[in-house]
Amino acid sequence: xxxxxxxxxxxxxxxxxxxxxxxxxxxxxxxxxxxxxxxxxxxxxxxxxxxxxxxxxxxxxxxx
Numbered sequence: 001x002x003x004x005x006x007x008x009x010x011x012x013x014x015x016x017x018x019x020x021x022x023x024x025x026x027x028x029x030x031x032x033x034x035x036x037x038x039x040x041x042x043x044x045x046x047x048x049x050x051x052x053x054x055x056x057x058x059x060x061x062x063x064x
Contacts, residue, residue, distance in 0.1 A: 001049050006056040018053045021046055 006014060025046045031037040 001052065003052055003056060006052060007059075011057065011060060014053050014057055018050060018057075021050050021053070025050065 009017070025043070028037060028043050028046060032040065032043065037043075
């Protein structure tokens with residue numbers, strides 16, 4: 001998910017994706033605690049995606 005792709009989406013789509021990623025991150029952290037998560041890089045990628053979405057939402061907010 002790149003910032004260019006995110007900029008083409010509407011605010012509602014971005015907010016929905018953000019909520020989905022936050023839920024996914026919660027589940028991944030839970031799996032890591034239980035020792036079930038094998039690929040820990042997924043945590044970093046999910047956090048980065050959340051940051052990208054927040055950045056794009058903030059950019060759109062500043063343009064208004």
